[in-house]
Amino acid sequence: MERIIGIDLGTTNSCVAVVEAGSPQVIPNKGGYKTTPSAVAITDSGRRLVGQMAKRQAITNAEHTVYAAKRLIGRKWDSSEVRHCIETCPYEIIQGPHDDARIKLRGKEYSLPEISSIILQEMKIVAEDFLGEEPEKAVVTVPAYFNDNQRKATKDAGRIAGLDIIRIINEPTAAALAYGFGKDLDATVAIYDLGGGTFDISILDIHEGVFDVLSTAGDTFLGGEDFDARIIEHLAFEFAREHRVDLRNDQMALQRLRDAAEKAKIELSSMDETEISLPFIHSMDNGEALHLQTTLSREKFEELVIDLVQRTIKICQATLQESGLEVEDIDDVILVGGMTRMPRIQQDVADYFGKPPSKQVHPDEAVALGAAVQGDALVEGRGDVLLLDVTPHSLGLMVHGGGFEVLIEANSTIPTSHSHIFTTVRDGQTSVKIVVLQGESERAEQNELLGEFVLSGLRHAPAGEVEIEVTFEISADGIVSVHATDMETGKKQSITVTATSGLTEDEIEAMISENEDYLVELKRSEELESQRDRIRKSIREVEKLLANGGADTDLVAKLKDRAADVVAGARNCLDSGDADSLASAGEDLEKLLQSVRAAVQSI
Numbered sequence: 001m002e003r004i005i006g007i008d009l010g011t012t013n014s015c016v017a018v019v020e021a022g023s024p025q026v027i028p029n030k031g032g033y034k035t036t037p038s039a040v041a042i043t044d045s046g047r048r049l050v051g052q053m054a055k056r057q058a059i060t061n062a063e064h065t066v067y068a069a070k071r072l073i074g075r076k077w078d079s080s081e082v083r084h085c086i087e088t089c090p091y092e093i094i095q096g097p098h099d100d101a102r103i104k105l106r107g108k109e110y111s112l113p114e115i116s117s118i119i120l121q122e123m124k125i126v127a128e129d130f131l132g133e134e135p136e137k138a139v140v141t142v143p144a145y146f147n148d149n150q151r152k153a154t155k156d157a158g159r160i161a162g163l164d165i166i167r168i169i170n171e172p173t174a175a176a177l178a179y180g181f182g183k184d185l186d187a188t189v190a191i192y193d194l195g196g197g198t199f200d201i202s203i204l205d206i207h208e209g210v211f212d213v214l215s216t217a218g219d220t221f222l223g224g225e226d227f228d229a230r231i232i233e234h235l236a237f238e239f240a241r242e243h244r245v246d247l248r249n250d251q252m253a254l255q256r257l258r259d260a261a262e263k264a265k266i267e268l269s270s271m272d273e274t275e276i277s278l279p280f281i282h283s284m285d286n287g288e289a290l291h292l293q294t295t296l297s298r299e300k301f302e303e304l305v306i307d308l309v310q311r312t313i314k315i316c317q318a319t320l321q322e323s324g325l326e327v328e329d330i331d332d333v334i335l336v337g338g339m340t341r342m343p344r345i346q347q348d349v350a351d352y353f354g355k356p357p358s359k360q361v362h363p364d365e366a367v368a369l370g371a372a373v374q375g376d377a378l379v380e381g382r383g384d385v386l387l388l389d390v391t392p393h394s395l396g397l398m399v400h401g402g403g404f405e406v407l408i409e410a411n412s413t414i415p416t417s418h419s420h421i422f423t424t425v426r427d428g429q430t431s432v433k434i435v436v437l438q439g440e441s442e443r444a445e446q447n448e449l450l451g452e453f454v455l456s457g458l459r460h461a462p463a464g465e466v467e468i469e470v471t472f473e474i475s476a477d478g479i480v481s482v483h484a485t486d487m488e489t490g491k492k493q494s495i496t497v498t499a500t501s502g503l504t505e506d507e508i509e510a511m512i513s514e515n516e517d518y519l520v521e522l523k524r525s526e527e528l529e530s531q532r533d534r535i536r537k538s539i540r541e542v543e544k545l546l547a548n549g550g551a552d553t554d555l556v557a558k559l560k561d562r563a564a565d566v567v568a569g570a571r572n573c574l575d576s577g578d579a580d581s582l583a584s585a586g587e588d589l590e591k592l593l594q595s596v597r598a599a600v601q602s603i
């Protein structure tokens with residue numbers, strides 16, 4: 001039976017779920033945890049570490065450990081978000097070939113989809129261990145406010161990981177699916193989703209199994225990371241005032257500060273005050289060690305971040321207005337994302353909506369569960385969940401003079417399409433350049449450039465005579481595509497939207513094969529390591545049996561001579577990377593071991 005997994009690819013943590021026997025459930029990882037840190041590291045030997053393993057070594061390998069990569073995916077190199085990350089991240093962010101950002105780890109450049117693919121692959125393995133077979137298809141969630149470039153980049157990540165992302169759905173919508181699963185609801189709900197890196201708010205109407213998104217809004221650069229950053233700034237500022245040392249210049253100290261800030265933030269969700277203790281955080285030129293020892297109160301923390309909380313409430317106001325509803329029309333408010341455990345957020349959301357938020361969904365698990373529900377509904381033959389989502393951004397074109405003409409308004413239900421007729425403006429004009437943008441500004445250059453293309457080969461004719469119909473489509477994934485038809489001949493023009501960021505098809509193919517090679521090599525080295533382990537174990541057993549073998553009979557003496565040779569040979573092989581010689585050393589040892597066991601038993 002085909003099973004489609006649901007993956008919440010989060011900024012801080014990721015989670016995978018599947019529908020089993022009709023009910024969605026989260027799949028724990030090998031460590032028994034239901035979420036896996038979205039961290040990737042490359043060790044000095046070139047090995048990839050993912051999840052908890054990567055997070056654990058972040059302090060000592062800060063420059064080669066990537067966290068919060070989702071904040072960079074699908075972004076332009078010259079964007080303010082990339083600039084912000086360059087200033088604050090310990091890993092090196094460099095300019096990619098398509099105006100994109102890339103990350104350099106141990107001398108090798110990684111695109112953002114590649115980094116995300118490593119996390120997706122880990123989640124795929126978590127699911128595979130549970131299902132007993134390799135999952136091929138997945139529904140993956142993204143922040144509702146992700147634009148086309150960010151969505152495409154996420155889909156590319158799936159391809160590199162060998163996972164067919166059959167549908168991308170918005171995180172708050174997924175949470176609503178989890179909330180409404182198995183209930184016969186007739187309600188209007190608001191989903192407030194504040195995670196590690198992004199904020200989304202969606203208003204949905206749930207009625208007779210139809211999940212109809214009325215409006216959505218958000219900020220793809222507002223989340224737990226920003227709350228942590230305020231604590232880091234505060235601690236670094238206080239430390240600099242006392243010791244005249246800026247801890248942020250030292251990557252290891254900064255990583256320790258980062259961990260301590262997040263821990264303090266989490267503790268302040270349940271306590272009024274927390275201790276922050278970072279001994280030996282800096283050593284002076286004269287050898288004197290400096291320690292960071294302080295307390296942070298919930299009140300002070302709230303003061304440091306209150307503008308961030310208020311920003312989320314302003315976005316709630318805007319999206320409610322967009323949906324044409326009043327706060328009284330909202331039946332239930334659902335909180336999703338780890339940051340919503342912060343009491344001040346719960347309070348401010350309750351104050352704004354005039355009711356306490358529902359506790360019915362798990363803030364860390366709801367999104368993956370909803371993705372699994374959608375995946376299950378997409379399996380052929382089933383389909384009792386109908387999802388009507390919206391596009392978060394307006395789609396349009398650059399027009400003469402640098403203006404922006406909207407073709408599909410923000411909050412239009414998807415999938416949707418819009419056609420536009422282009423005519424030539426000059427006599428004899430044989431080509432038209434079309435610039436596709438997404439955003440809300442009236443000025444083209446302030447919106448996100450999705451791509452540009454040239455319609456060429458037009459008939460030589462007076463201005464205005466040649467007509468080309470161009471159709472812009474937004475799929476159920478929120479992804480844009482474009483087709484053109486020559487109105488005169490009915491001939492379809494195929495249009496390739498030049499990738500303005502992200503990856504070309506050739507690059508994706510190369511990354512897929514590089515990833516496959518890496519996995520083959522990884523499997524080979526894991527097999528060699530387990531062969532080595534077996535040899536070491538056999539050597540220990542032979543030596544132990546012969547040492548404790550009791551009487552020194554002739555047989556035992558002979559075996560000791562033979563053992564010395566076989567063990568020496570096996571030890572020589574241990575350093576080799578050659579599977580065949582390890583296998584033959586293993587066989588020799590096994591034969592020896594059988595003889596030794598028999599000899600010792602016969603005494």
Ligand code: AMP
Nearest residue numbers: 012013195196224266269337338339341
């Ligand atoms: P998510 O992306 O939903 O996994 O949310 C992760 C964010 O939630 C991170 O910034 C965490 O530090 C934050 N977080 C997790 N637990 C808590 C808590 N108890 N109080 C405040 N923030 C938390």
